[in-house]
Amino acid sequence: MTTRQHDSSLYEQIQSEERFQELKRRFRAWVFPMTAVFLVWYLLYVVLSAWARGFMGTKVLGNINVALIFGLLQFVSTFLIAWAYSRHAARRLDPLADEIRHEAEGRTDVKGGTE
Amino acid sequence: MSHQTLSTILFLLFVAITLGITFRASRSTKDAAGFYAGNRSFSGAQNGLAIGGDYMSAASFLGIAGTIALSGYDGFLYSIGFLVAWLVALLLVAELMRNSGKFTMADVLAFRMSPRPVRTAAGVSTIVVSIFYLLAQMVGAGALVGLLLGVTSPAGKALTIVAVGLLMIVYVVVGGMKGTTWVQIVKAVLLMGGATLITLLVLGKYGFNLSGLLGDAAAQSGKGEAFLNPGGKYGTEAQGLAGKLDLISLGLALVLGTAGLPHILIRFYTVPTAKEARKSVLWGIGIIGVFYLLTLVLGFGAAALVGGKAIAAQDKAGNTAAPMLAEAIGRAVFGEVGGTILLAVIAAVAFATILAVVAGLTLASSSSFAHDLYAHVFKRGQTTDREEIAVARIAAFVIGAVAIGLGILAQKQNVAFLVALAFAVAASGNLPAILYSLFWRRFNTSGAVWAIYGGLASALLLVIFSPVVSGAETSLIPGADFSWFPLSNPGLVSIPLGFLFGYLGTVLSKEHNAAKYAEIEVRSLTGVGAEKAAQH
Numbered sequence: 001m002t003t004r005q006h007d008s009s010l011y012e013q014i015q016s017e018e019r020f021q022e023l024k025r026r027f028r029a030w031v032f033p034m035t036a037v038f039l040v041w042y043l044l045y046v047v048l049s050a051w052a053r054g055f056m057g058t059k060v061l062g063n064i065n066v067a068l069i070f071g072l073l074q075f076v077s078t079f080l081i082a083w084a085y086s087r088h089a090a091r092r093l094d095p096l097a098d099e100i101r102h103e104a105e106g107r108t109d110v111k112g113g114t115e
Numbered sequence: 116m117s118h119q120t121l122s123t124i125l126f127l128l129f130v131a132i133t134l135g136i137t138f139r140a141s142r143s144t145k146d147a148a149g150f151y152a153g154n155r156s157f158s159g160a161q162n163g164l165a166i167g168g169d170y171m172s173a174a175s176f177l178g179i180a181g182t183i184a185l186s187g188y189d190g191f192l193y194s195i196g197f198l199v200a201w202l203v204a205l206l207l208v209a210e211l212m213r214n215s216g217k218f219t220m221a222d223v224l225a226f227r228m229s230p231r232p233v234r235t236a237a238g239v240s241t242i243v244v245s246i247f248y249l250l251a252q253m254v255g256a257g258a259l260v261g262l263l264l265g266v267t268s269p270a271g272k273a274l275t276i277v278a279v280g281l282l283m284i285v286y287v288v289v290g291g292m293k294g295t296t297w298v299q300i301v302k303a304v305l306l307m308g309g310a311t312l313i314t315l316l317v318l319g320k321y322g323f324n325l326s327g328l329l330g331d332a333a334a335q336s337g338k339g340e341a342f343l344n345p346g347g348k349y350g351t352e353a354q355g356l357a358g359k360l361d362l363i364s365l366g367l368a369l370v371l372g373t374a375g376l377p378h379i380l381i382r383f384y385t386v387p388t389a390k391e392a393r394k395s396v397l398w399g400i401g402i403i404g405v406f407y408l409l410t411l412v413l414g415f416g417a418a419a420l421v422g423g424k425a426i427a428a429q430d431k432a433g434n435t436a437a438p439m440l441a442e443a444i445g446r447a448v449f450g451e452v453g454g455t456i457l458l459a460v461i462a463a464v465a466f467a468t469i470l471a472v473v474a475g476l477t478l479a480s481s482s483s484f485a486h487d488l489y490a491h492v493f494k495r496g497q498t499t500d501r502e503e504i505a506v507a508r509i510a511a512f513v514i515g516a517v518a519i520g521l522g523i524l525a526q527k528q529n530v531a532f533l534v535a536l537a538f539a540v541a542a543s544g545n546l547p548a549i550l551y552s553l554f555w556r557r558f559n560t561s562g563a564v565w566a567i568y569g570g571l572a573s574a575l576l577l578v579i580f581s582p583v584v585s586g587a588e589t590s591l592i593p594g595a596d597f598s599w600f601p602l603s604n605p606g607l608v609s610i611p612l613g614f615l616f617g618y619l620g621t622v623l624s625k626e627h628n629a630a631k632y633a634e635i636e637v638r639s640l641t642g643v644g645a646e647k648a649a650q651h
């Protein structure tokens with residue numbers, strides 16, 4: 001790797017700063033619960049598809065049944081979560097991450113490989 | 116003009132255009148960043164299209180449409196797993212990987228570990244996963260040409276496999292990541308265009324009344340309402356509990372496998388920043404999501420307008436459902452000539468699809484061979500860019516030749532399970548190692564090695580002792596029976612095992628590098644020290 005020895009201490013320094021800890025908190029506090037939510041929501045769909053076929057086959061509108069709607073809702077939730085994440089990242093994560101990065105790159109030469 | 120001739124002409128046109136782009140791209144593949152990562156110069160939108168082109172394989176286009184056409188709703192289960200999986204990539208992997216890695220999956224795994232054992236494990240896993248996936252696509256290409264172009268002799272199919280193999284080698288060897296990415300972008304546009312056109316024509320025929328289309332599909336299928344419910348193919352009531360657990364197992368492998376597929380992961384390195392990596396996944400999710408919605412209409416449309424009997428008569432697995440639908444709807448709307456043209460277009464798109472996917476797989480495996488195994492393990496990092504790329508190009512030749520050889524040998528085998536197996540291996544070995552590396556402070560070399568080999572071995576062994584290999588009529592070795600594991604997809608057991616192995620390997624070793632953890636944590640979240648786009 002192109003990382004030089006003295007970088008490590010810089011990284012540990014940044015890691016110990018309150019600002020970085022705040023960034024890490026904001027990231028994990030959003031991403032971890034949301035991952036649990038969409039995995040459970042998806043598994044619910046798969047489990048119902050395996051064990052609750054009577055329910056899934058219930059007709060709602062013409063030939064459109066619960067299974068189809070549930071499946072389409074998985075698309076909707078995926079699009080919504082993706083959109084919500086990009087909003088969260090742009091508002092709550094990017095400004096802080098950019099600030100830390102610009103400052104660090106001003107402090108010392110930690111540019112990555114430039115080949 | 117017959118549809119075969121027209122198909123061939125259109126396909127050759129695609130080949131000519133993509134080869135042109137590839138040779139243009141070869142000018143910027145002189146160094147490692149150019150060859151492996153296309154100089155990190157693609158925009159988020161471009162890379163998003165390429166992600167779609169890399170991911171939407173013939174298995175998802177023809178396979179899912181075919182499954183829906185023949186077995187109804189169950190094909191949709193596949194689509195949903197394939198799509199939701201992208202949230203794992205978006206939330207947990209893409210940006211962090213872009214910030215901390217360089218060219219391959221192993222760059223992230225080996226970041227704070229002892230590099231040689233971890234790179235060896237990651238390289239082996241990358242090549243195994245990619246070859247499985249590659250083999251499924253190659254055999255699919257042979258079968259497809261038989262069906263679409265009327266080539267039925269084994270020699271003719273073998274020739275197709277050779278041609279596909281040679282083309283993918285040229286794309287990768289000459290164009291590197293840049294050439295491969297453009298092939299995938301062009302393919303994604305063609306595939307989306309073709310699928311949208313057929314979908315609109317089908318929906319138009321039904322006055323955009325989805326319920327009417329579904330009703331017709333159910334009536335034509337001869338299965339009635341059951342055709343619109345889950346359980347037509349996976350976890351049927353006849354298969355009992357094992358069948359239902361198998362469905363859960365498949366679902367888990369699909370949703371957790373994507374973010375561990377090496378050919379997908381290296382796409383995140385082709386953009387200049389983590390923000391662009393995020394943008395590419397957002398684009399990818401949009402394109403892939405819309406595509407699977409289109410596939411739903413294609414599948415039910417084929418069931419309604421072509422009919423399961425006619426489809427199964429051409430191909431038992433239903434792989435020709437989408438092309439047959441194109442012909443039927445084309446004829447219904449534009450007359451005989453229209454049918455011929457649409458069939459030819461969809462057939463050519465299907466070949467373009469296969470080519471783009473196999474090129475991505477060949478690139479991922481040859482990059483990992485050259486960068487991980489050759490440069491870092493064998494030469495201990497003492498190589499030049501020029502030497503590394505030369506090795507990568509040779510590796511692409513060798514892997515391509517191996518894929519051609521195996522593809523011809525496996526022609527008569529049913530290798531569709533290999534795609535699901537590749538997802539299972541990726542979810543069991545690669546994903547635990549990636550997530551632990553990025554998020555678990557205590558994780559170490561021993562944990563990474565245990566996770567990768569443990570997950571890989573669990574998935575492979577369970578498949579070997581499953582009905583996929585022996586003990587059933589549809590097994591690879593139908594005569595023998597040494598199966599004791601009842602599920603054909605190992606994910607339900609092997610994924611937790613992979614995570615467990617990673618945990619055990621970690622706690623059983625005292626090694627821990629706090630400084631390097633600080634580095635990967637800061638770097639992955641902020642981009643401090645991340646690889647910059649090359650200036651060319």
